[in-house]
Amino acid sequence: MDTRGRKIGIIVAVVAGLVILFFVGRYFITNKTEKSNQAKIEKEKEDLSEKETRQLAQSLHEACIYAASVGIDTSRYATVADADQNKAKLTNMLLELRYGKKPSRLEFNGLKESVDSLWATKANPSELTTLATFGPYKQLAAHYSRLQKSGATNNPGMADSLRLIRQTLNFYRYINRFDPDQFVLVNIPAGELNVFDRTGKRLLPMQVISGKPDKMTPCMVTYIQDIVMYPYWNVPQNIALDEMLPRMKRDLSYIYNQNLQILDAKNKEVDPEEIDWDALSETNFPYRVRQASGCENSLGLLKFNLANPLAIYLHDTNSRDLFKSTKDHWRSHGCVRVQKPVELANLILGTKTFDADFMNKCLIDQKPTTLPTKKFPVFIAYNVADVDAAGKLRFYNDVYSLDK
Structure with a gap:
């Protein structure tokens, strides 16, 4: 029984060893395969990233060419080695192409602007030529491109003409922020x-x-x-004081000939004949002038x-x-x-x-x-x-x- 028991123990030990050896070998083989596959995936990602970076740089370059042809300063949009920066530049350029920049001479804006930032992340740079639909803008852009290609851009007069056209092109793009019918x-x-x-x-x-x-x-x-x-016509106070008051003081007939009305602080009409005109001046005029x-x-x-x-x-x-x-x-x-x-x-x-x-x-x-x-x-x-x-x-x- 002891001999038989030892034989059974040896057989169990051998089988157990084989099983352990099988799983250990399988682990190492699987691990090696996984590492190989992971390396392959990382390589593919790297190749894809490089391809996307090249494509992004190419898209930005092409967009710059078109933007320059319609009067946009593209120097700040030049391609760089960083993909994220190129992506941001492309987005900003597309937004400027569609919506322009706020005109420097604008003294008041009473309309709500609407800029679709999400559009720029989805827009196809190869379709930029279809972006402009406003007739005068397209005509002006064509003139700009023609003059730009004339070869005389170093001429001071030509450079000034191009600058003036650029201002108007930007103004037309700015109108797109309001999308009026x-x-x-x-x-x-x-x-x-x-x-x-x-x-x-x-x-x-x-x-x-x-x-x-x-x-x-x-x-x-x-x-x-x-x-x-x-x-x-509610006469502006500066016109009433600078231009009208001296004439009214000289001759009251000016008031009647011009159909003017003199109103007090309560907005009630005052008879010009009852006003002490000699006491009035530019700094002492408690009235408002209105033309009927x-x-x-x-x-x-x-x-x-x-x-x-x-x-x-x-x-x-x-x-x-x-x-x-x-x-x-x-x-x-x-x-x-x-x-x-x-x-x-x-x-x-x-x-x-x-x-x-x-x-x-x-x-x-x-x-x-x-x-x-x-x-x-x-x-x-x-x-x-x-x-x-x-x-x-x-x-x-x-x-x-x-x-x-």
Whole structure:
């Protein structure tokens, strides 16, 4: 029994050893295979990462070429060795291509901006040429590219022209932050107002008269709040004191001839004959001056109120002949006189509220009537370089000497 027991013990020990040897060997073989596979996976990841890095750098390079062709300074977007930096640069460039930068001359923005940052992470750089859909922008970009390729960029005059075009191209990109279906664009140097749709079609072109050089019309992004029929002209205090007070003190007939009303602190009209004019001065004038509504009102028969703290608005004028008799379209105190107020009002209101005879009827004893309207975007810009209705490149007079 002892011998047999020893034999059984030896057999068990041998079997156990074989089993242990099998599993140990299997462990080492599996471990080696796993390490080999892991090394292979890491190599594949590294190769893929290098490929993606090269592709990203190539995409950024291609985007830079296109961006430069539409007037964007690409020096800050140059490719580097770091993939994360290239990715961030590509995203920022795509956002600038679509939304531009805030124009430096913008004094007020009354519209909410909307920038889709997520779009830039999904956009295909190879499809950038399809990004621009606004007609004047595409035409201006084509002129920029043509001049850029002319080989005369070292010429000071050409360099200045390209700089002016770049400013306007950026302005058109900036409009995309608001995505308007229709909007009013006043271009001060051109002396023009256009109503555009989102494709760039000019729905209602007209002339305007804006501020003179010492009373510049400010650049702004805003909207039309409402339209006033037969408006009062609430004379700005600086005009009342600097221009009107000396004339009123010399001759009260000036007040009656200009249909002016003198209002006290309670907004009640005061009889000019009962005022001690000798006691009044620029520092002592407890009144407000208002011009009564009617045909002779300086604002004409229609006023387009704009949302802004600068007291700037669009309006008709009692001197409509100026649009034909002079080329000086920069002679107001800052507000913008429009050539076609009836057409503009009807377009904004979305219905033919005023007929062609409205401007000629000039009804008497009318009080101001406010017509509510939807928020209609208005951009007042200073674009010396632009394209006209025919797509021709134009350089307008730098009337405010802002681009010297």
